[in-house]
Amino acid sequence: MSERYAKITGWGKYIPANVLTNHDLAQMVDTSDEWITTRTGIKERRIRTENDTTSSMSVAASLDALAVAGLTPQDLDLIIVCTSSPDYLLPSVASQVQDMLGATCGAFSLVAGCSGWVYGLATASQFITSGAYNRILVVGVEIISFAMDFTDRTTCVLFGDAAAATVVEASAEPGGLLSFELGSDGSGAQYLYVPDGGSKAPISPETLTERRQYLRMNGPEVFKFAVRTLASSMKRAIYQAGLTPDDIDLFIPHQANARIIESAARQMRVPVDKFFMNIDRYGNTSAASVPLALVEAIEEGRLKDGDTVAMCAFGAGLTWASVVMKMGTGEISAAHSLFSAGRARYLARRTSDAMLDAAQSAMLPLYTFLYQRRKKKK
Numbered sequence: 001m002s003e004r005y006a007k008i009t010g011w012g013k014y015i016p017a018n019v020l021t022n023h024d025l026a027q028m029v030d031t032s033d034e035w036i037t038t039r040t041g042i043k044e045r046r047i048r049t050e051n052d053t054t055s056s057m058s059v060a061a062s063l064d065a066l067a068v069a070g071l072t073p074q075d076l077d078l079i080i081v082c083t084s085s086p087d088y089l090l091p092s093v094a095s096q097v098q099d100m101l102g103a104t105c106g107a108f109s110l111v112a113g114c115s116g117w118v119y120g121l122a123t124a125s126q127f128i129t130s131g132a133y134n135r136i137l138v139v140g141v142e143i144i145s146f147a148m149d150f151t152d153r154t155t156c157v158l159f160g161d162a163a164a165a166t167v168v169e170a171s172a173e174p175g176g177l178l179s180f181e182l183g184s185d186g187s188g189a190q191y192l193y194v195p196d197g198g199s200k201a202p203i204s205p206e207t208l209t210e211r212r213q214y215l216r217m218n219g220p221e222v223f224k225f226a227v228r229t230l231a232s233s234m235k236r237a238i239y240q241a242g243l244t245p246d247d248i249d250l251f252i253p254h255q256a257n258a259r260i261i262e263s264a265a266r267q268m269r270v271p272v273d274k275f276f277m278n279i280d281r282y283g284n285t286s287a288a289s290v291p292l293a294l295v296e297a298i299e300e301g302r303l304k305d306g307d308t309v310a311m312c313a314f315g316a317g318l319t320w321a322s323v324v325m326k327m328g329t330g331e332i333s334a335a336h337s338l339f340s341a342g343r344a345r346y347l348a349r350r351t352s353d354a355m356l357d358a359a360q361s362a363m364l365p366l367y368t369f370l371y372q373r374r375k376k377k378k
C-alpha cells in the first residue's frame with residue numbers, strides 16, 4: 001500500500017452567546033478582575049444559553065468544518081466526539097451528533113479530560129494511515145459550566161463552554177500528522193475530578209448537600225503538573241517528528257492559564273508570541289480548548305499552508321497529549337537524512353535540550369520552595 005497521510009482539511013467552531021466577564025463573577029464570589037487577570041490571563045468566558053446542548057454545539061461547529069472541507073455528512077466514515085460533558089451519561093453524544101448531522105457512519109465519544117481532542121486527532125490519524133477510513137470528523141466540545149460550582153471561586157473563574165470541529169482526511173501527499181504522544185497518570189485523579197454522579201458514588205441527598213456533583217480541583221498541584229508536562233511533552237513529539245522547536249511555526253497549547261503557557265515558552269527557549277493564546281476571551285474550554293485555538297489561529301492567518309504546528313493539551317486523568325502537524329504539503333524533515341546541516345542542527349539542539357531538561361528537573365523542588373515562601377511572605 002502507498003504511504004497515506006492524515007491531514008486537517010476542515011475546521012469550524014461554535015461559541016455560545018452568553019458572555020460572563022470577570023466583573024460579573026466578582027458579583028457572584030469573592031474575587032476581582034485584577035486577581036483573575038493577573039493569575040490566569042482570563043478576562044471573560046462563554047456560558048451556554050438555554051438552547052445550547054453538547055450535541056447542538058457539536059453539530060453547529062461540524063457543519064462549518066464540513067463546509068470548509070467541501071464535504072457533506074454522508075461523506076464521513078467516522079465521527080469522534082471528545083467531551084467530558086455529554087448530553088446524557090448514556091447513550092454516547094457522538095450518536096446524537098451522527099443522527100442530527102444525517103451521517104451514516106460509526107460514531108463514538110472519547111473521554112480524556114481537556115486532552116480529549118488531541119487524543120481524538122491521534123486516534124483518527126491511525127484509522128486513516130492504516131487505510132481503514134478516509135474522512136473522519138473529530139469534535140472537541142464542552143458544556144463544562146454544568147459541572148461548575150458557582151460558589152467556589154477557585155474553579156468557577158477558570159472554565160467556559162465552546163465547541164470546535166475538524167475534518168481529518170487521507171492524502172497521498174506528505175504532510176499532516178507527523179508525530180504524537182499520549183500520556184496518562186491516573187495517580188493524580190483526585191487533583192481534578194467530579195466526586196459524585198458516576199457508578200462509584202451515584203447522586204444522593206448527601207451529594208447535593210456537600211456539592212459533590214461539581215468539579216473539584218487542587219489548583220497548585222495541577223499547575224505544577226501542567227508546567228512540568230506542557231514543554232516536555234511538546235518537545236518529545238517535536239523530536240519524534242525529526243524537528244526541533246526552532247522548526248515550529250506556531251505552538252497551540254491548551255488554554256488553561258497564561259502563566260503556564262509563558263513558562264512553557266521559557267522552558268523551550270521559544271518567544272512567547274509563537275504560542276497562540278485566546279484564553280482572555282474563552283478561559284479554559286476543556287476538550288474544546290486546543291481545537292478552538294487552532295480554528296482561530298487559521299482564521300486570523302497565524303497558521304498557513306506549509307506551516308508546522310505543535311499542539312499540546314493536559315487535564316483531568318491526569319492526562320496529556322501532543323501532536324505535531326504540517327499544514328498542507330511539503331518537505332517534512334531534514335533530520336531524517338543521514339548527513340546534512342539540518343540533521344546536525346537537529347542533533348545539537350536535541351542534546352542541549354536534554355541537558356537543560358535534566359538541569360530544570362533538578363532545580364524544580366528549589367523553585368517550588370522559593371515560590372511558596374515568597375507567597376507566604378505576601
Ligand SMILES: CC(C)(COP(=O)(O)OP(=O)(O)OC[C@H]1O[C@@H](n2cnc3c(N)ncnc32)[C@H](O)[C@@H]1OP(=O)(O)O)[C@@H](O)C(=O)NCCC(=O)NCCS
Nearest residue numbers: 030031035039114153154157219220222223256257314315
Ligand atoms: C487556580 C490557580 C489560578 C490559582 O493560582 P495560585 O497562584 O496557585 O493561587 P493559590 O491556589 O495558591 O491561591 C492563592 C490565594 O488566592 C485565593 N484565590 C483562589 N481563587 C481565587 C479567586 N478566584 N479570586 C481571588 N482569590 C482567589 C486562594 O484562596 C488563596 O488564598 P489564601 O492564600 O488566603 O489561602 C492556579 O493554581 C492554576 O492555574 N492551576 C492550574 C489550574 C488548571 O489549569 N486547571 C485545569 C487544568 S485542565
